[in-house]
Every structure is written in C-alpha cells, then in structure tokens.
Amino acid sequence: MTVQTIEVKLSESKGEKPLAEELQFGRVFTDHMFIADYCEEKGWTDHRVVPYEPLTLDPAAIVFHYGQTVFEGLKAYLSKEGKIRLFRPEQNMRRMNQSCERLCMPQIDEEFALEALKQLLIVDKDWIPKAEGTSLYIRPFMIATEPYLGVAPSTKYRFMIILSPVGSYYKEGIHPVKILVENEYVRAVDGGTGTAKTAGNYAASLKAQEVADQKGYSQVLWLDGVEKKYIEEVGSMNVFFKINGEVITPELNGSILEGITRKSIIQLLKHWNIPVIERKISMEELKEAHANGALEEAFGTGTAAVISPIGEFNWQDEKFVVNEGKTGELSKQLYDTLTGIQTGTVEDPFNWGVEVN
Amino acid sequence: MTVQTIEVKLSESKGEKPLAEELQFGRVFTDHMFIADYCEEKGWTDHRVVPYEPLTLDPAAIVFHYGQTVFEGLKAYLSKEGKIRLFRPEQNMRRMNQSCERLCMPQIDEEFALEALKQLLIVDKDWIPKAEGTSLYIRPFMIATEPYLGVAPSTKYRFMIILSPVGSYYKEGIHPVKILVENEYVRAVDGGTGTAKTAGNYAASLKAQEVADQKGYSQVLWLDGVEKKYIEEVGSMNVFFKINGEVITPELNGSILEGITRKSIIQLLKHWNIPVIERKISMEELKEAHANGALEEAFGTGTAAVISPIGEFNWQDEKFVVNEGKTGELSKQLYDTLTGIQTGTVEDPFNWGVEVN
Ligand SMILES: Cc1ncc(COP(=O)(O)O)c(C=O)c1O
Ligand SMILES: Cc1ncc(COP(=O)(O)O)c(C=O)c1O
Numbered sequence: 001m002t003v004q005t006i007e008v009k010l011s012e013s014k015g016e017k018p019l020a021e022e023l024q025f026g027r028v029f030t031d032h033m034f035i036a037d038y039c040e041e042k043g044w045t046d047h048r049v050v051p052y053e054p055l056t057l058d059p060a061a062i063v064f065h066y067g068q069t070v071f072e073g074l075k076a077y078l079s080k081e082g083k084i085r086l087f088r089p090e091q092n093m094r095r096m097n098q099s100c101e102r103l104c105m106p107q108i109d110e111e112f113a114l115e116a117l118k119q120l121l122i123v124d125k126d127w128i129p130k131a132e133g134t135s136l137y138i139r140p141f142m143i144a145t146e147p148y149l150g151v152a153p154s155t156k157y158r159f160m161i162i163l164s165p166v167g168s169y170y171k172e173g174i175h176p177v178k179i180l181v182e183n184e185y186v187r188a189v190d191g192g193t194g195t196a197k198t199a200g201n202y203a204a205s206l207k208a209q210e211v212a213d214q215k216g217y218s219q220v221l222w223l224d225g226v227e228k229k230y231i232e233e234v235g236s237m238n239v240f241f242k243i244n245g246e247v248i249t250p251e252l253n254g255s256i257l258e259g260i261t262r263k264s265i266i267q268l269l270k271h272w273n274i275p276v277i278e279r280k281i282s283m284e285e286l287k288e289a290h291a292n293g294a295l296e297e298a299f300g301t302g303t304a305a306v307i308s309p310i311g312e313f314n315w316q317d318e319k320f321v322v323n324e325g326k327t328g329e330l331s332k333q334l335y336d337t338l339t340g341i342q343t344g345t346v347e348d349p350f351n352w353g354v355e356v357n
Numbered sequence: 358m359t360v361q362t363i364e365v366k367l368s369e370s371k372g373e374k375p376l377a378e379e380l381q382f383g384r385v386f387t388d389h390m391f392i393a394d395y396c397e398e399k400g401w402t403d404h405r406v407v408p409y410e411p412l413t414l415d416p417a418a419i420v421f422h423y424g425q426t427v428f429e430g431l432k433a434y435l436s437k438e439g440k441i442r443l444f445r446p447e448q449n450m451r452r453m454n455q456s457c458e459r460l461c462m463p464q465i466d467e468e469f470a471l472e473a474l475k476q477l478l479i480v481d482k483d484w485i486p487k488a489e490g491t492s493l494y495i496r497p498f499m500i501a502t503e504p505y506l507g508v509a510p511s512t513k514y515r516f517m518i519i520l521s522p523v524g525s526y527y528k529e530g531i532h533p534v535k536i537l538v539e540n541e542y543v544r545a546v547d548g549g550t551g552t553a554k555t556a557g558n559y560a561a562s563l564k565a566q567e568v569a570d571q572k573g574y575s576q577v578l579w580l581d582g583v584e585k586k587y588i589e590e591v592g593s594m595n596v597f598f599k600i601n602g603e604v605i606t607p608e609l610n611g612s613i614l615e616g617i618t619r620k621s622i623i624q625l626l627k628h629w630n631i632p633v634i635e636r637k638i639s640m641e642e643l644k645e646a647h648a649n650g651a652l653e654e655a656f657g658t659g660t661a662a663v664i665s666p667i668g669e670f671n672w673q674d675e676k677f678v679v680n681e682g683k684t685g686e687l688s689k690q691l692y693d694t695l696t697g698i699q700t701g702t703v704e705d706p707f708n709w710g711v712e713v714n
Contacts, residue, residue, distance in 0.1 A: 064426060
C-alpha cells in the first residue's frame with residue numbers, strides 16, 4: 001500500500017446507534033468502511049472510505065475455497081476530553097504484515113494503513129460508545145479475491161477496515177471465567193499457521209469450543225499439538241500464571257499467537273519489577289503448583305477482555321479452582337492499568353496510547 | 358437440505374466456451390450455478406439454479422474472518438454416446454457432510470444435493486468438453502454467511518455448486534512429476550482439520566508450495582506434524598508406493614484426507630489380487646527401499662490428475678529418482694482403468710459410474 005490519497009464518500013443515511021446497555025460484540029457495524037484493492041500489476045490502489053455495504057465477489061474467489069485471508073483486532077476509545085484513543089495500533093499493522101507473509105499475501109504500508117484507520121475513525125467518531133468499558137472494535141482484514149480454483153496464492157486482494165461498537169466485556173465488573181483444557185482437538189502446531197491471525201485457526205477451534213460450551217465452560221485452553229502436554233493459549237487470549245510470586249507465560253514456540261496485550265503485560269510487569277518469565281509450562285506442572293498452593297493467579301490476555309481472570313480449570317474431568325474462584329490482585333491491577341492507559345486516565349509510561357487528531 | 362423443488366432461472370446470455378486446447382483448470386465457469394440457503398429456524402430453503410453471478414455478502418460474514426467453509430471436488434465426463442457421467446458422486450456428498458461435522462456446519466441431504474447437481478449439469482451440459490482427457494470440474498461448497506465477529510459457528514449458510522470446464526491434466530500424455538518433501542511447514546495434525554476438506558488446510562499449504570515452485574518441484578509431500586518422519590499426502594493427492602511388489606499407502610491417521618480416488622484404487626488393487634496395505638510409512642523406509650532397489654513405483658491419486666506418477670523425490674536436498682523417472686506399469690494400468698470407468702469405455706465392476714438422465 002503506497003502512500004496515496006484516500007477518497008471519502010459519505011453515507012447518505014446514518015445507522016441507528018445501539019444503546020450502551022444493549023451493546024454486544026461484533027453484531028452492529030458503523031456507517032462507513034475503508035477499502036483498498038490490490039492486483040499484481042498495480043499494487044494497492046483505490047483507497048477509499050465508503051458507506052458500509054455488502055461486498056460483491058465471484059463465487060470462485062479464493063477466499064471462499066482456500067481461506068487465504070488474515071485479520072486484526074484492536075479498539076478505539078473515547079477519552080474524557082472527547083479524543084479518539086488507540087492502543088499500540090502500529091503493533092496490529094505490523095502483525096498483520098507478519099500474517100500476510102505466512103499466507104503468501106501482499107504487504108500493506110503499515111503507516112498508511114494506520115492513517116486510513118484514523119480517517120475512518122474521524123468519519124465515524126459518533127459511533128464510539130462512551131459508557132465505561134465500552135469501545136469501538138476495529139477489524140482490519142484482507143481477503144483473496146481472484147476467481148480461481150487452483151490452489152495457489154491469489155493475484156488480487158482486498159484490504160478492508162470495518163468498525164463495530166462493543167459493550168463492556170464485564171457487565172458486572174471484572175470476574176473470573178471457567179476454562180476447559182482441550183485434550184482431543186488441536187488448534188495449531190509449529191510449522192502450521194498458529195502464529196498468524198488467519199481464518200483457518202479459528203475454524204479449527206469451533207468444534208472444541210462447542211464441546212466446552214455444552215459443558216458450561218466459557219473457553220478452551222489449548223495444549224501443544226505434539227505431546228498435548230504443554231500449555232499454549234486460550235481461544236483468543238494468551239495465558240499467564242502467577243506461581244510463587246513469579247509470573248509465567250508460555251514462550252512463543254511457533255504455534256501460539258503473539259498477543260499485543262501479552263507483550264504489553266510482560267513490559268508492565270518488568271517495569272513494576274515483578275518477575276516474569278516466558279517458558280514452557282505443562283499442565284502437570286500447573287496441577288502440582290495448584291496442589292501445593294503455589295498457584296496464586298491465572299488470567300488470559302487479549303484485546304476483547306483485556307484481562308480475563310481464570311477461576312477454574314477442568315483437565316480430563318478434574319477441576320481445579322484458582323484463588324477461590326476470585327479475581328486476583330495482580331489481575332485486577334493489570335486490568336486497571338491497561339484499561340486506564342487505553343482510555344487515557346492513567347499515566348502511560350511507554351507512550352502506548354495514540355490520539356487521533 | 359430437505360427434499361424440495363428446485364427453481365430454475367435460465368441465463369439470458371450464454372458465455373463463450375473455451376477451445377479444447379485452451380482449457381486450463383478452474384479459470385472459466387459455466388452459465389449457471391446451484392444455490393441453497395440455510396438459517397437455523399428454517400433449515401435449507403430456496404434451492405435454485407440461477408445464472409452464474411457474483412455473490413453479495415456482508416463484509417462481516419464469518420467466512421471472511423474465521424474460515425468456516427468446506428468444499429468438494431469431482432468431475433463430469435461426456436461418454437461417447439453423449440451421456441453425462443459422474444464418478445462416485447455420492448462419496449463426495451458424504452465426505453462433504455463429514456467435513457461439515459468437523460466445522461460445526463449443518464448437514465446437507467446427500468441425495469437431494471446429488472439431484473441438484475444433476476439438474477445443474479443438465480442445464481449446462483453444453484459446457485462439458487469433449488476432447489480426450491478434458492472434463493467438467495464440479496465444485497460444491499458451503500460458506501458461513503452470518504455477519505458476526507464473535508468466534509462461533511454461524512447461524513446462516515449458503516451451499517453452492519459451480520462448474521468449470523477443465524483441460525487434460527496431461528497435455529502430452531501421462532508423465533511423472535517431481536515432488537519436494539516438506540521438512541519445515543506442517544499441513545495438519547491429528548486433532549486438527551486435516552481430514553476435512555476445509556479452506557484453512559489449503560491456506561496453510563501455500564507457503565510450502567511457493568518454496569517448492571521456486572525449487573522447480575511441482576508439489577509438496579507432507580510429513581506428519583509431530584515427528585516429521587511419516588509420509589502423509591501430497592498437496593491435493595494421496596500417495597502410494599509399490600515396494601517389492603506390494604502397494605503401500607499411508608493409513609488414515611486423523612490428519613490426511615480420505616481421497617475417493619485412494620479408496621477406489623485400494624478396491625481395484627484388491628480386485629486384481631495385488632497386495633495393498635494401509636500403514637505408516639516413514640521417509641527413512643522409503644529411502645532405504647529406494648537404495649536397495651525395492652521401490653518400483655510411486656504415484657499420487659486425486660480427482661484432478663486421477664493418477665500422477667512420481668518420478669523424483671527431494672528430501673533434505675537429497676534426490677531420489679523412481680523407476681528411472683518414467684511412468685510405472687501399475688500407475689499406467691490404474692490410470693487407464695480409472696479414466697476408462699469415468700468416461701464409460703471400460704467395464705465398471707463396482708458400478709462406480711453414474712449416468713445423468
Ligand atoms: C489466538 C489468539 N491468541 C491471542 C490473542 C490475543 O492477542 P491480542 O492481545 O493482540 O488481542 C488473540 C486475539 O487477538 C487470538 O486470536
Ligand atoms: C488434501 C487432499 N488430499 C487428497 C485429495 C484426493 O482426494 P480425491 O481422490 O477425493 O480427489 C485431495 C483432493 O481432492 C486433497 O485436497
């Protein structure tokens with residue numbers, strides 16, 4: 001995506017904005033979207049902000065058949081002063097390019113894509129909800145559009161950004177979730193696509209999530225696909241454990257996604273002089289730490305919930321409750337700090353917040 | 358998909374049919390397509406044959422983001438008597454349902470889907486090319502259409518069948534291909550989606566295929582994702598080896614696709630009293646069999662090429678040539694028999710051929 005002008009075509013009508021208390025996740029979209037098109041000869045062209053509307057695609061478009069697509073997820077907040085705030089958005093654009101590389105898709109110009117996002121946000125600023133814990137979820141994504149049934153990278157792509165106002169992840173304040181440890185299904189292995197934010201990883205996860213739902217668990221904890229022994233990550237969160245005062249998170253092993261929340265938490269903990277270590281950790285070790293009382297807290301981290309305390313694990317029908325099923329102190333402190341930085345109410349020592357002017 | 362009537366809306370114009378010698382794979386589509394829509398409340402409705410045209414989908418449709426989609430691939434041939442012939446199409450519909458099950462997608466009525474395919478073929482019969490080795494490639498597929506960014510199975514789907522006239526896989530007669538054995542990337546593991554015909558498996562394969570292309574190899578041979586030791590399958594083919602008069606193919610281990618050509622070849626070999634065995638086979642074993650002259654033939658099997666003799670493997674930069682790089686006798690015999698059954702010129706002991714009336 002080379003630097004070019006962005007054409008803006010405003011919508012003639014404005015959609016109705018949902019009430020704060022009716023906000024869900026990813027069901028309602030704003031009035032506009034950003035689009036750019038790619039073909040091999042011309043690169044990225046036709047950058048435009050246009051009214052949100054259906055896409056028209058050939059039934060043979062590669063995305064439908066071979067899943068050549070990547071996406072990102074981040075949020076915009078409205079500060080008390082009425083400014084649009086983003087959290088480390090350049091990290092999402094960078095990760096998008098890393099995903100593209102794995103999927104044989106063209107690179108975007110990260111700075112220009114961020115510029116496009118800002119323009120879109122200015123156009124749809126009214127859509128950013130104001131109530132505590134609410135935000136505007138941002139979904140940049142790229143799809144392969146060439147109509148061709150051969151298994152080969154597309155020569156045509158579309159990059160888009162759509163926006164969705166979302167409610168607070170915690171309707172009654174931050175509270176712990178119950179997690180089912182998955183022993184049968186596998187999300188990703190080293191050499192696969194687990195480090196990329198691409199559709200197939202999520203398609204692969206649906207079945208396990210369905211089983212978890214039926215058993216009353218809100219998410220699945222994935223183990224490594226080789227030995228089904230080491231902890232990888234939760235459905236759409238990375239995972240941390242506080243054991244004997246030390247914070248442990250699975251190392252980047254080639255099959256888990258490098259979360260931006262994960263990265264930020266590691267930096268924050270270091271800044272606070274709390275020991276944090278990235279290494280392999282097995283379910284067996286977790287079970288032992290729990291048995292001898294050393295497991296103090298467990299939490300997931302990701303854009304949607306920011307911090308999601310884990311109150312219970314179920315591993316092979318054995319349940320173990322963490323911190324009496326209550327939100328741990330560190331989890332709470334991390335949640336307050338990160339959401340504070342995101343909304344601009346807490347000091348931002350790393351300059352993670354980006355204001356849109 | 359319950360049994361309902363199929364509405365037919367004919368196209369007002371007819372597309373230009375490519376010349377036999379210009380036929381490629383999956384680039385040109387016929388005048389019509391079949392569509393059915395699904396929602397949770399009503400099940401499958403609106404079965405229709407309509408002019409081939411672009412789809413209109415919300416940018417938030419689940420298929421774009423989480424790859425909830427499955428597909429099939431089979432071929433229609435024109436017999437000498439001018440009849441439309443299919444090869445074991447009920448197997449494709451069954452496998453489609455198995456893929457749907459893994460991807461949390463609704464089942465189709467297999468018989469009705471086959472009926473729909475037949476109606477579509479009758480409408481577009483003129484598109485079936487007649488030259489030796491050519492055929493009409495059939496692509497049934499199902500996509501998740503609900504606009505929702507939560508990672509959950511869609512509540513709305515579309516099932517479609519599109520058709521593409523394709524050229525002979527072997528322009529100058531059947532000839533062997535060179536295969537690169539993949540040591541870095543992984544296609545699928547047990548517990549993943551490898552047994553399903555779903556988009557993410559193919560997206561995951563693009564990078565390795567790109568590397569193979571650059572090195573002058575036409576396809577990738579996948580090893581198991583756990584030990585990278587045992588042979589799984591080729592890009593879109595299952596694989597067979599003739600060693601010391603015995604035919605060996607990797608067993609169905611939870612990560613490879615159960616090819617319909619594979620299944621048919623096993624049946625044919627048994628029928629011919631040629632020993633055939635499904636079991637684990639490692640690259641090490643293959644290398645040894647090659648070194649001591651026991652490896653007589655190797656070939657891939659799949660709908661596109663039917664039989665694809667393998668003339669050379671490259672494993673960790675070591676090359677080994679099979680049968681002097683020539684098509685083996687058994688490969689040729691299987692190719693002639695299967696294509697003969699498919700086009701109706703050879704006796705069909707298992708009644709695999711299905712004629713459309
Ligand atoms: C598989 C997976 N892991 C982890 C994460 C957390 O990443 P981030 O903190 O960047 O949102 C996400 C969600 O984005 C995810 O989809
Ligand atoms: C991954 C994979 N393996 C094997 C095959 C061969 O299956 P079939 O013989 O049913 O075409 C295919 C193609 O369909 C495939 O995509």
